[in-house]
Amino acid sequence: MIDPSNFDMRVKFGHKYFDSPVFTASGCAGSGKELSQFFSLTELGAVVTKSIALKPRSGRPTPRMAETPSGMLNSIGLQGPGIDQFLEDDIPWLVANQARIIVSISGETVDDYASLARRLRVVPGLSGIEVNISCPNVENRGLVFACDPVASRDVIEAVRRNIGGELPIIAKLSPDVTDIVEIAGEVISAGADGLALINTLLGMVIDIDKQRPKLAGKTGGLSGPAIRPVAVRAIYQVHSKFKNVPILGMGGVTSGKDALEMIFAGASAVSVGTANFGNPTAAIKVKREIRELLMERGFNSISEAVGVAHNE
Amino acid sequence: MIDPSNFDMRVKFGHKYFDSPVFTASGCAGSGKELSQFFSLTELGAVVTKSIALKPRSGRPTPRMAETPSGMLNSIGLQGPGIDQFLEDDIPWLVANQARIIVSISGETVDDYASLARRLRVVPGLSGIEVNISCPNVENRGLVFACDPVASRDVIEAVRRNIGGELPIIAKLSPDVTDIVEIAGEVISAGADGLALINTLLGMVIDIDKQRPKLAGKTGGLSGPAIRPVAVRAIYQVHSKFKNVPILGMGGVTSGKDALEMIFAGASAVSVGTANFGNPTAAIKVKREIRELLMERGFNSISEAVGVAHNE
Amino acid sequence: MTSINKKAQQRSVEIISNKKVGAYHHMVFAVGDMATFAKPGNFVAISVGGSNSSMILRRAFAIYRSSDRGQYGGTIELVVAPHGQGSKWLTGLNIHDHVDMVGPLGVNFGIPTEPVNALLVGGGYGSAPLFGLAEVLKERGCRVDMILGASVAGKIYAPLEGKRSVNSLTITTEDGSTGNKGKVTDVMPELIKKHNSEIIYSCGPMPMLAAVDNLAEQFGLMHQCAVEESMACGIGVCMTCVLPVKDDNGVIKMTRSCIDGPVMDGSRVVWNSNRQIPEGTWGAS
Amino acid sequence: MTSINKKAQQRSVEIISNKKVGAYHHMVFAVGDMATFAKPGNFVAISVGGSNSSMILRRAFAIYRSSDRGQYGGTIELVVAPHGQGSKWLTGLNIHDHVDMVGPLGVNFGIPTEPVNALLVGGGYGSAPLFGLAEVLKERGCRVDMILGASVAGKIYAPLEGKRSVNSLTITTEDGSTGNKGKVTDVMPELIKKHNSEIIYSCGPMPMLAAVDNLAEQFGLMHQCAVEESMACGIGVCMTCVLPVKDDNGVIKMTRSCIDGPVMDGSRVVWNSNRQIPEGTWGAS
Numbered sequence A, B: 001m002i003d004p005s006n007f008d009m010r011v012k013f014g015h016k017y018f019d020s021p022v023f024t025a026s027g028c029a030g031s032g033k034e035l036s037q038f039f040s041l042t043e044l045g046a047v048v049t050k051s052i053a054l055k056p057r058s059g060r061p062t063p064r065m066a067e068t069p070s071g072m073l074n075s076i077g078l079q080g081p082g083i084d085q086f087l088e089d090d091i092p093w094l095v096a097n098q099a100r101i102i103v104s105i106s107g108e109t110v111d112d113y114a115s116l117a118r119r120l121r122v123v124p125g126l127s128g129i130e131v132n133i134s135c136p137n138v139e140n141r142g143l144v145f146a147c148d149p150v151a152s153r154d155v156i157e158a159v160r161r162n163i164g165g166e167l168p169i170i171a172k173l174s175p176d177v178t179d180i181v182e183i184a185g186e187v188i189s190a191g192a193d194g195l196a197l198i199n200t201l202l203g204m205v206i207d208i209d210k211q212r213p214k215l216a217g218k219t220g221g222l223s224g225p226a227i228r229p230v231a232v233r234a235i236y237q238v239h240s241k242f243k244n245v246p247i248l249g250m251g252g253v254t255s256g257k258d259a260l261e262m263i264f265a266g267a268s269a270v271s272v273g274t275a276n277f278g279n280p281t282a283a284i285k286v287k288r289e290i291r292e293l294l295m296e297r298g299f300n301s302i303s304e305a306v307g308v309a310h311n312e
Numbered sequence C, D: 001m002t003s004i005n006k007k008a009q010q011r012s013v014e015i016i017s018n019k020k021v022g023a024y025h026h027m028v029f030a031v032g033d034m035a036t037f038a039k040p041g042n043f044v045a046i047s048v049g050g051s052n053s054s055m056i057l058r059r060a061f062a063i064y065r066s067s068d069r070g071q072y073g074g075t076i077e078l079v080v081a082p083h084g085q086g087s088k089w090l091t092g093l094n095i096h097d098h099v100d101m102v103g104p105l106g107v108n109f110g111i112p113t114e115p116v117n118a119l120l121v122g123g124g125y126g127s128a129p130l131f132g133l134a135e136v137l138k139e140r141g142c143r144v145d146m147i148l149g150a151s152v153a154g155k156i157y158a159p160l161e162g163k164r165s166v167n168s169l170t171i172t173t174e175d176g177s178t179g180n181k182g183k184v185t186d187v188m189p190e191l192i193k194k195h196n197s198e199i200i201y202s203c204g205p206m207p208m209l210a211a212v213d214n215l216a217e218q219f220g221l222m223h224q225c226a227v228e229e230s231m232a233c234g235i236g237v238c239m240t241c242v243l244p245v246k247d248d249n250g251v252i253k254m255t256r257s258c259i260d261g262p263v264m265d266g267s268r269v270v271w272n273s274n275r276q277i278p279e280g281t282w283g284a285s
């Protein structure tokens, strides 16, 4: 076995290299600051920030969460301070603390995404943009962008045009579609450098005492280990078709084993989301275990391991 | 509280009444016989038989299953004896044992479904047909019928034409679609008397030691408590739109509480699937608990409770 | 006045006592120097269900008492109601079992710099953090009066040693099975007047806190309350535990109760907004 | 010859002993009259992980011994390898803990009507059901020779009282740490000849069973083997546990190992078909 320090953990999205294949998932790591009391953010491949909109958003009323078997529902409704304050408060802190930053953006119209990209283009210290297209498109009856191949393409094209060639674009897809490979194809041809797979599944819990949906927002996003088989399947299907497009895998990653499933299925890196809630140091554990497990299996780098489950 | 014996457990699909709102899910109760050593099948609303095809099918190679967090993947591949032997062996036994029978059918072409419906039309002792449209359509690049509104409609129309007006048709939908309400609309207008929601979600597990998909068939269907929030959401969405179409809810029902979530969301009855594997008497437990929980909440019948979570 | 505890640790801690007291379990954990940083109002978050658990979220518990030295080194004590799956699992554990604990978390109760007359109001297990608070207040020379309320006698948590740290203790139960029949707010006005209360501290169910705050406002008193919202993470990263709270400029913001709370200035909280974003909230659409 | 056990029960059973023996745990359960119906070759299916478990499927275990009377009433004994999450949970339980057990399940070993010379071949914990079988065969006047194989000494399960019920016991380990170095099939031919074996019974990993069957065929001997396939239900309702087996007419069918097995006629099983449906299988496309 090689010396652990020689194991190559680097991964690449677009033109950017990241020193670790473990990222935090958008919306599951606050502004980064909160986790930094448990470990140094420089341990992460990158902090993916909570999806930010142009304007401040109050988010949805509470209850915003419900625990489910091996998972949870959330309905935060993209609460956030809006891009201005975000750039004023959160980014400088992350930069000062030497964290690698991927900014997740969300919009209600294609123009929103374009404006956000223009704002971010000039911000120093960023390593990428994750485009959360699991948002309702107000110009099309609230139909979620990610559920519509044309809308998905339009958003990514708009971001590509406005962000310039520097920052890698990672398009984050929803599993709630008939054909995720089709959507992946659209966003790739629209200029995405990588894909984030998967966002949450739409779910609902009924409070049997109140006889109403448990969440104030009625439906919510299902995350956690319960959805991991769906994530692994999505990663496998998309990697099958688009071998050269790096995938940021997510959905129920809590351990190195889970991460390995995704890497072998075709992910170049993984994001840790819900697992942070149960274990503030989950990302660090996942990173350590990935290295151990891959070394035990004779790999010398992450990149060697990506997609091996597709070999005949 | 009313006397338990006065609690009205009857549910109706099409013209048929069933004495209990708890059915067994297709493919999760063998031929019925196997469960009968644990309880009398007359306790069930109906036995929904394993989806039967025209011809014998060997099914997929093994491994056919993988346990997942609060769920499992299966890839049985519709193993079965074909309609002839099924009608010769399984149906007479169920009839002799006074079980109510819903036959689940599966096909590779619209014609297959039509032929199956014609065969079943003349069989005495049946109480309904569940049409499993989560099958690859060989005439359309293997695209699953249930993922295509047109194909879904074609199948149900063909079954309706061939089954006559007597037997209720329950169309079983897949959650792996962008818009399940749209598919529901198509099959209802094509003549479905009820809907079975939901079939399994497509998933995958990678065996990190073999570095290959764990299932021989690579992908499999995800079932069990993990998917319950997705099932409840699908039931809620469809019931919102089609209040008068009875829904047979399923997906991770293991207790009366789980069943109540579905009933409040809009299901008229529930099927117990994967829970039978962990607990052979799960269906009986669910039935007992549904009655207890609804009575505690002041209901006098199942039908009063259907969809109450939609009230303002 | 109040400040967030930045000393949170995550560690496997041993149960050294687990006793049923009325409707609750009083549980003691050997936590090492986690105890050193715990202040009244802080809470801990515990993983439940064991290593194969289908429950992926931690459960939050207010710290009842903490002590940084003793037979077992530092200890933290909790009062746990066996309510649902998670708390039943926890209260069912045995001495020497270990649990994964993160703490101390959240904003603690603010302590006045001058001796004042304080009224502490607790509902159910909400009394837990108030005893530790009472001790600190007494040390600072405050007068401490306490009201504890619950639906029935068994749900009043008021251990002997706790009673010693207060000047007066009034108990209310909704069924009258012990103390005064009624709610805490039925006896509050009289006690405020009698003891000349200057500040109110409260902890308990949200409707109770709202009612207490209403009285605090009527009497023009400061009110620090420890709120309880559903928490997925307890450490500020998930945004599930929010409630509408006015900031320094009077702007209502959906504010995290785990990290900007649980202790909050009652007059800032927008009460009774259940399942709605109050009008005028920052970013409301 | 063999027949499915139709007396399956589901019940909560108490652990009355749990001892580590080499790499395994020997566990005894008080099962009431479930024991009465258990025959060598039957298995039980146990829920694992407790009431909040994320593991929703039972684990199957071959019955090592059963006894219908004694200090604790009927008992069933198992030999459990702490392998993954489920079995580690089970072997980690204490005396007086309860588990939910379904059994006895499956087809038992067929017992010849005449006294014959039987060779019993076990791999790893696969030896478990063979000791009970040996006792029954001895009672019927058979000669019983046994071969047990494993990778290392610690994985040979051969308790003293078990040894007494056989005429000879040969042990093989792959690393030679005890007994003969090599595999069970290395010593089989010699023993078959020496003891004039007329029937082979086997239980162990599938590749071992395949190799044993190969020899049984070469020597023209009957071979009853207890197969082990992944089982989701154990009671015949899920179709996950199938393997290709020839029926009476020689037609290959995907056959459930839980209900049409685990004991099968080795000559009927289509071995080494891993991850493929053998050509000619009924219903293959």
Ligand SMILES: Cc1cc2nc3c(=O)[nH]c(=O)nc-3n(C[C@H](O)[C@H](O)[C@H](O)COP(=O)(O)OP(=O)(O)OC[C@H]3O[C@@H](n4cnc5c(N)ncnc54)[C@H](O)[C@@H]3O)c2cc1C
Binding pocket: A066, A067, C043, C057, C058, C059, C060, C061, C062, C063, C078, C079, C080, C081, C082, C083, C084, C085, C086, C087, C088, C125, C128, C227, C228, C229, C230, C231, C232, C262
């Ligand atoms: C700051 C804070 C302090 C607390 N202090 C105590 C205490 O001292 N003693 C005590 O017994 N309990 C306390 N609780 C409540 C405790 O965290 C659990 O919610 C409670 O034990 C029920 O959990 P359960 O698993 O038994 O119930 P379940 O009904 O099975 O689970 C409740 C679900 O809701 C979530 N949840 C968390 N908090 C709440 C809440 N407040 N209301 C509704 N759901 C919630 C849980 O994560 C879980 O998903 C406190 C909660 C908070 C937020």
Ligand SMILES: Cc1cc2nc3c(=O)[nH]c(=O)nc-3n(C[C@H](O)[C@H](O)[C@H](O)COP(=O)(O)OP(=O)(O)OC[C@H]3O[C@@H](n4cnc5c(N)ncnc54)[C@H](O)[C@@H]3O)c2cc1C
Binding pocket: B066, B067, D043, D057, D058, D059, D060, D061, D062, D063, D078, D079, D080, D081, D082, D083, D084, D085, D086, D087, D088, D125, D128, D227, D228, D229, D230, D231, D232, D262
């Ligand atoms: C008929 C039969 C008899 C058995 N007898 C014994 C015995 O006497 N002693 C013993 O220690 N074990 C026995 N096993 C194996 C046992 O059932 C478990 O598979 C084993 O304990 C591993 O489970 P786990 O939860 O620890 O491992 P995990 O790896 O966490 O789980 C294994 C997963 O595979 C499934 N599975 C079930 N059987 C198998 C299998 N054979 N191979 C692979 N996966 C499987 C389980 O349901 C689970 O989903 C037997 C299995 C069968 C089918």
Ligand SMILES: Cc1cc2nc3c(=O)[nH]c(=O)nc-3n(C[C@H](O)[C@H](O)[C@H](O)COP(=O)(O)O)c2cc1C
Binding pocket: A025, A026, A027, A028, A050, A051, A074, A076, A078, A104, A132, A172, A198, A199, A200, A221, A222, A223, A224, A225, A250, A251, A252, A253, A271, A272, A273, A274, A275, C238, C239
């Ligand atoms: C509380 C919560 C908030 C989330 N917020 C966002 C978000 O703002 N933007 C986004 O793209 N995804 C968001 N997600 C989805 C996660 O980033 C991730 O894709 C998903 O939860 C699956 O991964 P996990 O199972 O590891 O959490 C959120 C998830 C949770 C649980």
Ligand SMILES: Cc1cc2nc3c(=O)[nH]c(=O)nc-3n(C[C@H](O)[C@H](O)[C@H](O)COP(=O)(O)O)c2cc1C
Binding pocket: B025, B026, B027, B028, B050, B051, B074, B076, B078, B104, B132, B172, B198, B199, B200, B221, B222, B223, B224, B225, B250, B251, B252, B253, B271, B272, B273, B274, B275, D238, D239
């Ligand atoms: C092993 C297995 C086999 C199944 N076979 C079928 C089938 O033949 N036809 C069908 O319509 N659904 C089949 N299903 C799906 C179930 O009927 C049910 O829709 C699904 O599993 C969700 O319910 P559950 O979580 O209660 O199992 C099968 C599910 C499992 C687990």
Ligand code: FES
Binding pocket: C230, C231, C232, C233, C234, C235, C236, C237, C238, C239, C240, C241, C242, C256, C257, C258, C259
């Ligand atoms: S509980 Fe997660 S932010 Fe407060």
Ligand code: FES
Binding pocket: D230, D231, D232, D233, D234, D235, D236, D237, D238, D239, D240, D241, D242, D256, D257, D258, D259
């Ligand atoms: S394990 Fe389910 S049929 Fe055999």
